Amino acid sequence: MKPQMITLHINGRTHYVALNPNQTLLVALRDLGYTDVKCGCEKGDCGACAVFLNGVAVNSCLVLAGQADEGEILTAAGLGTSEHPHPLQTAFSDAGAIQCGYCTPGMIVSAKALLDHKPHPTDTEIRDAISGNLCRCTGYAQIIQAVQSAAEKMDAGGEG
Amino acid sequence: MKYQVKPLPQVDLPELRTVGKPLRKVDAMGKAVGDTVYAGDYSMPRMLYGKVFRSNQSSARITRLDVSKARALTGVACVITGFDVPNARLVSDMPGQTGQKQRAGSDVPVLASEQVRFYGEPIALVAAETPEIADKALSLIEVDYEPLPGVYDPLEAMKPGAPIVTPPDNIVARWKIRKGDVESGFEQADLIVENTFRIPYQEHAYLEPEAGVAWIDERGAITIRVSTQVVEHFRTIARAVGVRQNKIHIQGTMVGGGFGGKEDITIEIYLALLAKHTARPVKMVYTREESFLAHAKRHPYIIKHRTGVKNNGLITASKIEMISDSGAYPYLSPYVLLYTTVMAPGPYRINNVQVDAISVATNNPYTSAFRGFGGPQACFAYEQQMDDIARQLGLDPLEVRKVNYLRTGDLTATGQVIESAAWLEETATRAMAALGEQTPDYGSVKIGQGFASYFQSYGRITWMHDTSQAWVGLELDGTVTIRAGVPDLGAGQANSLCQIAAEVLGVPLERVTIYTTDSALTPLSGTSTATRQLYMSGNAALMAATAVRNVLLNRASKYFEEDIEALDLADGKAFIKSDPSQTLDLVDLAKMCASEGMHLSNLALFKAPFTDPINPETGQGQVFPDFTFGSFAVEVAVDTETGEVTVLKAAACHDVGRAINRAAAEGQIIGGGMQGLGYGLMENLIVKDGVIKTPSLTEYLIPTSMDFPDIQAIILESGTGLGPFGAKGIGEPSLTPAAPAAASAIANALGVSIPEIPITPEKILAALERA
Numbered sequence: 044m045k046p047q048m049i050t051l052h053i054n055g056r057t058h059y060v061a062l063n064p065n066q067t068l069l070v071a072l073r074d075l076g077y078t079d080v081k082c083g084c085e086k087g088d089c090g091a092c093a094v095f096l097n098g099v100a101v102n103s104c105l106v107l108a109g110q111a112d113e114g115e116i117l118t119a120a121g122l123g124t125s126e127h128p129h130p131l132q133t134a135f136s137d138a139g140a141i142q143c144g145y146c147t148p149g150m151i152v153s154a155k156a157l158l159d160h161k162p163h164p165t166d167t168e169i170r171d172a173i174s175g176n177l178c179r180c181t182g183y184a185q186i187i188q189a190v191q192s193a194a195e196k197m198d199a200g201g202e203g
Numbered sequence: 204m205k206y207q208v209k210p211l212p213q214v215d216l217p218e219l220r221t222v223g224k225p226l227r228k229v230d231a232m233g234k235a236v237g238d239t240v241y242a243g244d245y246s247m248p249r250m251l252y253g254k255v256f257r258s259n260q261s262s263a264r265i266t267r268l269d270v271s272k273a274r275a276l277t278g279v280a281c282v283i284t285g286f287d288v289p290n291a292r293l294v295s296d297m298p299g300q301t302g303q304k305q306r307a308g309s310d311v312p313v314l315a316s317e318q319v320r321f322y323g324e325p326i327a328l329v330a331a332e333t334p335e336i337a338d339k340a341l342s343l344i345e346v347d348y349e350p351l352p353g354v355y356d357p358l359e360a361m362k363p364g365a366p367i368v369t370p371p372d373n374i375v376a377r378w379k380i381r382k383g384d385v386e387s388g389f390e391q392a393d394l395i396v397e398n399t400f401r402i403p404y405q406e407h408a409y410l411e412p413e414a415g416v417a418w419i420d421e422r423g424a425i426t427i428r429v430s431t432q433v434v435e436h437f438r439t440i441a442r443a444v445g446v447r448q449n450k451i452h453i454q455g456t457m458v459g460g461g462f463g464g465k466e467d468i469t470i471e472i473y474l475a476l477l478a479k480h481t482a483r484p485v486k487m488v489y490t491r492e493e494s495f496l497a498h499a500k501r502h503p504y505i506i507k508h509r510t511g512v513k514n515n516g517l518i519t520a521s522k523i524e525m526i527s528d529s530g531a532y533p534y535l536s537p538y539v540l541l542y543t544t545v546m547a548p549g550p551y552r553i554n555n556v557q558v559d560a561i562s563v564a565t566n567n568p569y570t571s572a573f574r575g576f577g578g579p580q581a582c583f584a585y586e587q588q589m590d591d592i593a594r595q596l597g598l599d600p601l602e603v604r605k606v607n608y609l610r611t612g613d614l615t616a617t618g619q620v621i622e623s624a625a626w627l628e629e630t631a632t633r634a635m636a637a638l639g640e641q642t643p644d645y646g647s648v649k650i651g652q653g654f655a656s657y658f659q660s661y662g663r664i665t666w667m668h669d670t671s672q673a674w675v676g677l678e679l680d681g682t683v684t685i686r687a688g689v690p691d692l693g694a695g696q697a698n699s700l701c702q703i704a705a706e707v708l709g710v711p712l713e714r715v716t717i718y719t720t721d722s723a724l725t726p727l728s729g730t731s732t733a734t735r736q737l738y739m740s741g742n743a744a745l746m747a748a749t750a751v752r753n754v755l756l757n758r759a760s761k762y763f764e765e766d767i768e769a770l771d772l773a774d775g776k777a778f779i780k781s782d783p784s785q786t787l788d789l790v791d792l793a794k795m796c797a798s799e800g801m802h803l804s805n806l807a808l809f810k811a812p813f814t815d816p817i818n819p820e821t822g823q824g825q826v827f828p829d830f831t832f833g834s835f836a837v838e839v840a841v842d843t844e845t846g847e848v849t850v851l852k853a854a855a856c857h858d859v860g861r862a863i864n865r866a867a868a869e870g871q872i873i874g875g876g877m878q879g880l881g882y883g884l885m886e887n888l889i890v891k892d893g894v895i896k897t898p899s900l901t902e903y904l905i906p907t908s909m910d911f912p913d914i915q916a917i918i919l920e921s922g923t924g925l926g927p928f929g930a931k932g933i934g935e936p937s938l939t940p941a942a943p944a945a946a947s948a949i950a951n952a953l954g955v956s957i958p959e960i961p962i963t964p965e966k967i968l969a970a971l972e973r974a
């Protein structure tokens with residue numbers, strides 16, 4: 044297997060990397076230090092590795108890094124910092140929506156993907172949007188509350 | 204409303220400033236923005252990658268093990284087999300204990316070299332320059348097996364002539380209860396009800412597979428940065444690796460879900476051996492499939508109940524037999540079995556009780572701790588039994604329970620006095636009331652409502668002599684630092700200590716920082732298991748913070764020229780209660796104390812009640828510090844044509860004693876309830892001849908956001924717990940009653956009960972056919 048050179052634009056930084064053609068985007072991101080992208084199953088069952096690729100939420104374990112060549116990638120860590128969090132990150136923190144936190148980055152990516160298209164979702168639409176993100180701790184109720192609360196704040200503040 | 208909800212007994216809880224509030228947990232934002240560095244996220248320079256070679260046989264003798272080709276592969280730093288480390292054995296039988304006497308049979312080889320007893324048993328370790336080379340090395344390891352007869356059914360394993368998993372026999376543990384006289388109890392009965400219940404495996408399925416990095420530091424200590432519920436494992440690791448205890452340093456990380464599955468040692472010994480043999484840092488991260496293979500499962504049980512009752516539902520005798528499948532090695536099976544034994548008769552006052560419990564070795568996946576620790580299996584059986592008693596007597600399920608529910612001052616079956624509030628009817632009626640009116644049946648769909656009540660211990664077995672330490676200090680800028688060895692599993696273990704210290708020292712929560720989970724640098728706080736951290740470390744933090752508070756108030760009393768009792772601390776200030784405008788900033792007060800050599804920090808040790816072991820012949824004596832009580836109610840729709848079950852409503856009501864962080868307590872109640880509903884209705888670990896046939900999250904389905912409705916969490920606060928501010932524990936109890944409540948609702952819908960979980964469509968259709 045011969046490595047290929049690819050270019051990844053991740054959270055506003057550009058990386059030129061040589062990767063084997065069978066390398067998944069998940070492993071590439073984690074190897075580059077984007078460890079907020081979590082690995083839970085490596086076959087699309089759990090959603091912990093969800094990121095935006097060119098504005099679309101994907102499970103990065105199901106995308107080859109080569110397919111993302113020249114792509115714009117946004118991970119949960121790229122949405123905000125603890126000083127300047129994204130409204131979803133604030134709402135998840137305040138609603139009790141985070142227990143062990145391992146599903147949280149992927150969950151926030153799926154929630155943002157929903158709010159990007161539907162700023163005022165129903166609870167059922169939120170459930171549907173995060174149905175590919177497993178959470179073993181919370182029982183989902185506080186996550187759904189957090190997404191609703193972020194939607195309200197983003198609407199009021201014009202953020203997002 | 205099906206049941207009348209009576210007012211609660213009068214409780215006088217003091218108003219608190221920080222404790223009880225649903226504040227943002229101190230660990231939340233770091234997780235939300237991706238700053239939290241989990242065990243698998245960490246790297247070291249010159250790091251190798253470790254992998255485990257595992258058995259593909261359930262029961263076999265190893266006749267040849269050849270690792271020479273793997274060793275010769277370029278990029279392989281080392282391959283270790285059991286022949287290289289013959290003394291590497293896992294011999295601790297209760298995590299984190301110091302002086303515990305070793306039980307025969309608890310001895311587990313770290314690497315099997317002569318015989319494998321379960322599918323997936325570790326045989327060799329590899330460390331290589333890349334994960335790919337390590338995988339290639341695994342494929343070059345050659346093993347010849349001579350298959351041995353295996354035993355895969357605990358009932359078969361108990362029969363004479365059955366294959367013996369580990370000599371001398373397959374009996375791993377036995378516990379008994381003998382209280383009163385069951386035979387005369389049965390003679391007094393108007394009706395005797397008998398049932399056999401079967402309860403399955405459950406897989407923890409935490410989102411974070413096992414992971415860690417180990418290296419040798421500048422003092423020669425093997426440092427292991429790992430996701431674990433128990434930093435005190437350093438003692439067992441030291442013994443297995445052959446170094447002194449102060450040369451193993453555990454740096455616990457934020458745990459990406461534990462639920463008991465990271466209570467036993469996971470990868471620590473493998474990492475330590477590889478780091479020691481290569482003198483280089485080594486990282487190991489399990490795949491999801493390896494995680495399924497490698498860690499313990501919840502114990503399957505067969506539980507038989509024979510209950511004598513009067514026509515009004517009063518229980519006159521309860522005879523219970525229980526068999527649990529321990530799998531190939533004991534791990535915590537004897538203790539899990541003890542829990543199931545103590546809780547076997549349920550939260551009921553019964554004068555005549557006989558329990559006989561056995562844990563049996565098989566060549567199945569090994570079983571050990573899982574949230575509830577034997578309590579959920581007991582609860583499924585005793586609550587289905589109560590429902591069946593009600594059905595046979597033509598009484599309402601609540602009426603039968605009310606006649607028998609334990610009350611404060613009553614004795615449990617093991618002769619322990621219930622000293623705290625026992626709000627059983629209170630929680631059952633509230634959980635049922637939260638469901639509201641029952642939805643009407645439609646077409647082939649039948650609707651049913653049901654509930655289950657439970658009692659479940661919090662805190663460890665009292666003859667383990669459990670202790671916990673916490674250190675609290677005030678910094679000179681008025682901030683507070685806490686050091687405690689607590690592993691944080693996401694349930695708010697660390698945050699609770701912060702809210703307690705903030706309350707006692709009168710500072711906002713944002714001013715408190717906690718350092719946790721380090722076997723060398725933070726005081727040992729014991730395990731994050733047994734629903735013990737809030738009770739144990741919460742009390743230790745309360746003691747330490749109170750000691751610092753007393754120093755501050757002493758000095759402030761000189762400053763104000765007032766009695767200590769006249770002063771209080773809040774919002775970062777000391778003040779006179781009768782005239783709150785007279786204040787002294789905590790920063791100034793701290794500086795005064797420091798300049799006068801007063802101690803602004805404290806290390807406290809909290810001790811649980813210490814008791815002697817129970818009488819092994821009768822089971823009589825104290826086993827636990829106290830119990831949590833509660834109930835769970837479910838409304839289901841069952842399609843009688845397809846067998847499909849839809850949970851329409853669910854509500855949980857628990858007396859948590861006192862909620863330290865209300866949002867976190869609700870999170871435990873909802874999340875635990877969801878794991879319990881999954882256990883009762885969907886999660887199906889299929890094991891055939893010792894091989895897991897549902898080996899990943901593709902086949903083993905856990906609840907998604909689409910499977911169950913929101914669980915309504917109803918928190919009651921009796922203030923009678925042994926924890927700080929009257930708190931009880933809720934981490935494990937939250938799961939216990941959910942599966943039996945779902946089963947009760949299904950039985951209520953169909954008029955037929957199904958004594959076996961998970962209640963799948965196939966089982967429902969089969970039961971309807973039989974009826």
